[in-house]
Amino acid sequence: MTRRTRAILRERDLAEAAPIAEQIAVPLLEAAQGDPRPEMQELWATLLANAMDPSRRDEVREEFISTLKRLHPTDALILKTMSERFPDRDWVPPHALMSEGLRQTALDVSLRNLGMNACADAHNGNYRITPFGLELVRACTA
Structure with a gap:
């Protein structure tokens, strides 16, 4: 490091x-x-x-x-994806966050963990990055 x-x-x-x-x-x-x-x-x-x-x-x-x-590498990847693809904090369905090789259950676990850590919000089956999540990604980006 x-x-x-x-x-x-x-x-x-x-x-x-x-x-x-x-x-x-x-x-x-x-x-x-x-x-x-x-x-x-x-x-x-x-x-x-x-x-x-x-x-x-x-x-x-x-x-x-x-x-x-408290984040897993998959959580970090999904959080970064949310910040890059949906920086305006649009509500998106989970399938919009899928990437090649990622299992649906792994995505579900990551979204749950991101929610528990104040990085993502959930509403009616859709998700969006929180201001905290955006700032976390910014702080971890070169």
């Missing part, structure tokens, strides 16, 4: 990294070290890079760390 974080900061041509508040740094590093999944490591590295970037550090919130810890 450290290598990837440094690479992100190099790509931004960042002259100097900002200090990270302890209430962000400690839980972020602990969570990242405890999560070996490559898809999640990329999110942790980007979140850390954003916390170190003076122009983006205010986007990184403490509650994003605890939420990200």
